[in-house]
Amino acid sequence: MRLRSVKVYLAVLLGLVLATAPAFGQAASTPKVDSGDNSWMLVSSALVLMMSGPGLALFYGGLVRKKNVLGTFMQTFAMMAVITVLWAVVMYSLAFGHGNAFIGGFNHVFLKGVSLTPNPTYAATIPEQTFMVYQLMFAIITPALITGAFAERMKFSAMLVFSVLWALFIYSPMAHMVWGEGGLLNAALGGKFPCLDFAGGTVVHVTSGVSALVTAIYLGKRIGFPKEPMPPHSVVLSFIGACLLWVGWFGFNAGSALASGTLATSAFVATHFGAAAAALGWLAAEWFRNGKPSALGGISGAVAGLVAITPAAGFVTPMSALAIGAIAGVFCFYMVVKVKNIFGYDDSLDAFGVHGAGGTLGAILTGIFANSSINPLLGAGKATGFFEGNHTQVLNQAIGVGLAWGISIVGTLILLFIVDKLIGLRVSPEDEAIGLDLSQHGEEGYHAEASAH
Amino acid sequence: MRLRSVKVYLAVLLGLVLATAPAFGQAASTPKVDSGDNSWMLVSSALVLMMSGPGLALFYGGLVRKKNVLGTFMQTFAMMAVITVLWAVVMYSLAFGHGNAFIGGFNHVFLKGVSLTPNPTYAATIPEQTFMVYQLMFAIITPALITGAFAERMKFSAMLVFSVLWALFIYSPMAHMVWGEGGLLNAALGGKFPCLDFAGGTVVHVTSGVSALVTAIYLGKRIGFPKEPMPPHSVVLSFIGACLLWVGWFGFNAGSALASGTLATSAFVATHFGAAAAALGWLAAEWFRNGKPSALGGISGAVAGLVAITPAAGFVTPMSALAIGAIAGVFCFYMVVKVKNIFGYDDSLDAFGVHGAGGTLGAILTGIFANSSINPLLGAGKATGFFEGNHTQVLNQAIGVGLAWGISIVGTLILLFIVDKLIGLRVSPEDEAIGLDLSQHGEEGYHAEASAH
Amino acid sequence: MRLRSVKVYLAVLLGLVLATAPAFGQAASTPKVDSGDNSWMLVSSALVLMMSGPGLALFYGGLVRKKNVLGTFMQTFAMMAVITVLWAVVMYSLAFGHGNAFIGGFNHVFLKGVSLTPNPTYAATIPEQTFMVYQLMFAIITPALITGAFAERMKFSAMLVFSVLWALFIYSPMAHMVWGEGGLLNAALGGKFPCLDFAGGTVVHVTSGVSALVTAIYLGKRIGFPKEPMPPHSVVLSFIGACLLWVGWFGFNAGSALASGTLATSAFVATHFGAAAAALGWLAAEWFRNGKPSALGGISGAVAGLVAITPAAGFVTPMSALAIGAIAGVFCFYMVVKVKNIFGYDDSLDAFGVHGAGGTLGAILTGIFANSSINPLLGAGKATGFFEGNHTQVLNQAIGVGLAWGISIVGTLILLFIVDKLIGLRVSPEDEAIGLDLSQHGEEGYHAEASAH
Amino acid sequence: MLKIEAVIQPGKLDAVKDALVEIGVQGMTILEARGHGRQKGHTEFYRGREYSVDLLPKIKIETVVADDIAEKAINAIIAAAQTGKIGDGKIFVSRVDEVIRIRNEERGEIAI
Amino acid sequence: MLKIEAVIQPGKLDAVKDALVEIGVQGMTILEARGHGRQKGHTEFYRGREYSVDLLPKIKIETVVADDIAEKAINAIIAAAQTGKIGDGKIFVSRVDEVIRIRNEERGEIAI
Amino acid sequence: MLKIEAVIQPGKLDAVKDALVEIGVQGMTILEARGHGRQKGHTEFYRGREYSVDLLPKIKIETVVADDIAEKAINAIIAAAQTGKIGDGKIFVSRVDEVIRIRNEERGEIAI
Numbered sequence A, B, C: 001m002r003l004r005s006v007k008v009y010l011a012v013l014l015g016l017v018l019a020t021a022p023a024f025g026q027a028a029s030t031p032k033v034d035s036g037d038n039s040w041m042l043v044s045s046a047l048v049l050m051m052s053g054p055g056l057a058l059f060y061g062g063l064v065r066k067k068n069v070l071g072t073f074m075q076t077f078a079m080m081a082v083i084t085v086l087w088a089v090v091m092y093s094l095a096f097g098h099g100n101a102f103i104g105g106f107n108h109v110f111l112k113g114v115s116l117t118p119n120p121t122y123a124a125t126i127p128e129q130t131f132m133v134y135q136l137m138f139a140i141i142t143p144a145l146i147t148g149a150f151a152e153r154m155k156f157s158a159m160l161v162f163s164v165l166w167a168l169f170i171y172s173p174m175a176h177m178v179w180g181e182g183g184l185l186n187a188a189l190g191g192k193f194p195c196l197d198f199a200g201g202t203v204v205h206v207t208s209g210v211s212a213l214v215t216a217i218y219l220g221k222r223i224g225f226p227k228e229p230m231p232p233h234s235v236v237l238s239f240i241g242a243c244l245l246w247v248g249w250f251g252f253n254a255g256s257a258l259a260s261g262t263l264a265t266s267a268f269v270a271t272h273f274g275a276a277a278a279a280l281g282w283l284a285a286e287w288f289r290n291g292k293p294s295a296l297g298g299i300s301g302a303v304a305g306l307v308a309i310t311p312a313a314g315f316v317t318p319m320s321a322l323a324i325g326a327i328a329g330v331f332c333f334y335m336v337v338k339v340k341n342i343f344g345y346d347d348s349l350d351a352f353g354v355h356g357a358g359g360t361l362g363a364i365l366t367g368i369f370a371n372s373s374i375n376p377l378l379g380a381g382k383a384t385g386f387f388e389g390n391h392t393q394v395l396n397q398a399i400g401v402g403l404a405w406g407i408s409i410v411g412t413l414i415l416l417f418i419v420d421k422l423i424g425l426r427v428s429p430e431d432e433a434i435g436l437d438l439s440q441h442g443e444e445g446y447h448a449e450a451s452a453h
Numbered sequence D, E, F: 001m002l003k004i005e006a007v008i009q010p011g012k013l014d015a016v017k018d019a020l021v022e023i024g025v026q027g028m029t030i031l032e033a034r035g036h037g038r039q040k041g042h043t044e045f046y047r048g049r050e051y052s053v054d055l056l057p058k059i060k061i062e063t064v065v066a067d068d069i070a071e072k073a074i075n076a077i078i079a080a081a082q083t084g085k086i087g088d089g090k091i092f093v094s095r096v097d098e099v100i101r102i103r104n105e106e107r108g109e110i111a112i
Ligand SMILES: Nc1ncnc2c1ncn2[C@@H]1O[C@H](COP(=O)(O)OP(=O)(O)O)[C@@H](O)[C@H]1O
Pocket: D007, D034, D035, D036, D037, D038, D039, D056, D058, D085, D086, D087, D088, D089, D090, F026, F027, F028, F029, F030, F062, F063, F064, F065, F101, F102, F103, F112
């Protein structure tokens, strides 16, 4: 959808240009790289990688106990390495190649035909390889998000195998359905159920968050949970990580305009506003409930807001972004603080509470707040969201989210079962006790012994 | 002023373009977004946010005692959330709306009329929303800078209320006077006392630094100061923060060109040169005085240089930038090391010694070193700074700085008084003893207990 | 070479443009700043600075013992300050001024004549000052890389003097030979032995890595090495640093296109792919050999891959980048794990094992994998690398590398000898025992005493 | 008065503390320690170097109690800290001559 | 010879150290500790979870002194560390049989 | 049984540990400490402030041994930790009344 939105947008822009610069006429037929757009998209790609490492790695790594800090880092870092190769080999083709409504094909395996000229289907002013590497960064962070749910107890080998399978069988089709040419939910390129998902609320956050819930339940609780206290070993690290996530998210959301025009600006503003309002929302709820607003609460709220604004970023006004953020901050607070405790599952770092819940909420709110003045994706001036008068869009959003939930639950269960049978998912109780750093990686995060001065 | 400078600049550029590409003629009348400029300004906005979080938060957070690390983080982080909402509601309008010589109006409340097309008064080639969000990042970091002065002893609630009032009643008018249309000190848009302030030496650093001094004195010393040793709990964190400040400052200064043309390059180079020379200056002074150059000295010097070069960045040659940096490094060293000790106030993290003193120095030096060959803001070829022959500019600079000092002192005193009466500024002695992390936020930065491997 | 490649590239692009937009005809003769290119190059400059601080500083700082963390930071940070001034005074002129095949001249001392208009010899679409400051960032990180070899035992003063001399007498001529107009090895601007080095494999990594080896041997081992265990005091810091290096390296490599066109995209993709494959390679080798893949291994592999892909980035296909990365990951693992132990030198942080070895390997592999379809530097359609049929290129690469080895060994030895005689290289055994932080800088990285809550 | 020093597995701190409090031993001081004993350590690899780490994280609890309560305290600690595996730790008991409460300068058993 | 172990508030370390040095007790060893006693802890919240933390940061000072100086040392510690509030800490005194200075193998009181 | 407490230079930990293990003393507990003594500290500067730091990093080793092996252990520690310079540290020896192995509740010398 963001693809179509961009195209529509560019068409409008081009119209303006053509009116004043007829010499550019032919440019429309031969797609040409725009140095400004490409500059922005390269930066955005770098920013989204920075969200994974060090951003998410630190955010999660600070929340675990000291003995698991490197193991937690590695679960994200390994994605940066493994998914990259997988993407080049086959995943890009499965997500964005020619296929059917559900999945792409094999025409781009080994990046065959993915050239340095623009592919106007997806982005008319940047090299297709820019588009490819930008999308790759999304494919990296999505499985990394899941790892928050099974923190401190999964085998590194099992995590690798599971993530590879998950990327192939859950991420690829979801990305294709929502963003791929002819995808079932693609609002821009002829999908049956046009679902608005600007930067991956459904593709990234709902899938990873729901899969996270499933893995948390399947693997069971950490030994000692919830009796033993397991406070974050360093909210300091998490704070650094969260701030880098916020900064990187500009690449994630504003980069999803696939150009550096006004749509990027709009998404940038919405992103920042959503994060800020959600941080306030969570802090306020916490202050009200616990008597004190915490730093961990502030950053959790910001992340929740960033998640919720992700699908909406290119569709809503700044003021709507504030509203979405505030709602998401309070909502995710109660998901994490209340709902989790009621059900008692050990979603260790709240991957579901933040990404699953926030992503679902954001997708629905997108259907409510989306506005054609920001993004005439459904046609200039045509009502887009609920408040604008398009009451069916919420339904389409629900269909998209529902599909994502369904695929994530069923798919994740099957994959977990397979990996569990093959090599076992959980580390031994002894290994869990000494921690992932030593048991899985043979090293420690900090060496006090080294302080021998 | 940076606005006018940009406009002049763009006019020159446009002239060049027009000479060769007549087809572009009409573009001048309908402002059009330039993808390259917008790309740079979005990046700059992200960089300036990164200066606050994690940059400044880490820089300050490392300098306090362990028990206050999260509380210190939160004082900056809260600005990222609160000022954003405030900005959207009314502050942008007060700073950049239509008003008089002292303050803007209410025409842009709730961002009414702040669209995605350029506002040529301020920036002709980027969407006004880009300009708006970029300026917001400045409004966030400015009150955050003050928090260094009252570190380790102010109530979180009082800090919030004070910062909101300060942003409204001190930052907004100062920003309007220097950068707003028709502002009293605006050198580009018809101010009475044209004062050169490229990226906020006066608006950001003088106001925050002087207000910091006032709060430090008003609140009084930390319990135990200066007898009890209070070394930084982690120069490591401060180092990371300072480096990120340096990197982010490119967005702050070079971004203030509001385009990615040659003026941005010039400001970028001056920024880097100023920081480097100031780091050397501080290190040399320290080596000379204490016998050893320290890492904390190096990073403090770099920050001092960045502060001092801020007003000058778009007006001076690279070699002048080196000079300004070197002077600032040595000057701020003596402010922090000698002057503070003579007067004995507890400006805990030297917000005044670095930002107040460095900003004031930089503003004056700008009047001395500014050169029309870099920025023909006062007219092409017309003497701009003292060395070029414009001896009155130093006076104008002094007027701008003096006004900023006056407003900051009086305004801050009033606001402190009000907040103190309303809810009290300082935490109780017990809370100060156990630290802000536990007393204000109910959490700890690091959990040794968690190291149970 | 990257210069020529860019120019050729731009020529092609321009051709396309000219065909459709004749009004642009004259632009070719008067070089004009492209806002998109300049935006990208300013960002790239910032990214490369971020590689030094905080990137490299953290990567190295985490690997040493706690008592040396700030001393290690300072060795990189000092370069950010000192080399900047040196560059402005004379180094830029020596590297890129008019000179002979071996070194530039003095025509640009104090940046005389380095203006804000493009210098088409080097980069036709960005201000020469952008080019100047971008190249400066390379000159900063190169001597900083060496410091990994003599970590934990060199005097700060000696390090400063040595680095200044090294920058002047080794870096400047190497940069000139490979990238300067008329340089001996410059493939783009008339070199005798055209050597492909897109972003500094030879100029940056081979020179620093080989010099590192020499200093490690000349200074001798750390006291206690190898008997005493000296594990990294914080793999956490190193992890953050390595991730920032990865992100920053996009500026290093893709920025070396000196524009934001398709060549930048190509280099960006190659960079990312090289890093990912090398991380996998190292992890696999480690898993195979030690039974466990480590976080330190993963990040070391990524850095090794980034080093190896540096000379190749703008010349190879994505698939070749994967191959180069994988080879480099395994190769550097064995260099660090086996070869170092066989010879027994104390290259404390493996500056040689990663940068020297990886850089040399990368330079050779560039000659093998370079492809004219990516970069028609040697003429459109003319065979470029070995696999394409140009069998002599490997020889040219070897000549370039050989020259870099020779100059680095001989030059470094001479400089070390001089500095040793002048002021002594090593700290006293007592100072080594208490650590660089206290002995050289009079401060400590972490203050447990401060935790008095 | 007797000083009981118990070196235990880090994960058992909470349980031991609660067990002591339950039998009325309120006062105790906890130290982070590393232990060497029969429990075998592990091997770590950093780049090319291999470290066999034989100092394992432990918690040391010190509590001074009246003579008559000592045996009860020891049993409480054992009950809470025992897993039956090597590395469970040890308890050392020694005599203390005097105890003073700093707050009010009380001395002897009343100050415990 | 007697070993004096004092558990004090972290903020009092400097004062106690200076007080001891003043009366001629140069040698001492300091450990970071956490204490459980009458002083009540606090509650921390992390996401949904609530932790009541009842181990508070303390400093433990150990100094071995000659018998005749012990009382003076104890009083010095009390004077410097006392605030009169709960949590001020405790002093434990016990007998030490032998002291050896590693540097020159001196033994007994002369080695203190 | 005797408790040997040795305060040593941090760099000597490995050597002392190995020396003890060699003579058959397996069990020991290590604590990070800071020491004050004759060894002079150093001065640190942070911005304008000067700190004279007179607490230096030390390692404290505690090991409980049977009476007959104590002297051997002391000598092993001295041999491994001595450099002859001020700051080498001290050894304190005191009596322990009881040792209990938590794992199997063994008591006395057999539990050491
Ligand atoms: N003789 C001793 N003196 C001091 N500490 C000891 C002694 N023996 C054991 N310890 C401590 O007790 C811990 C557990 O001892 P270990 O021999 O590993 O297991 P177990 O107590 O089950 O036999 C050690 O890590 C060490 O900290």
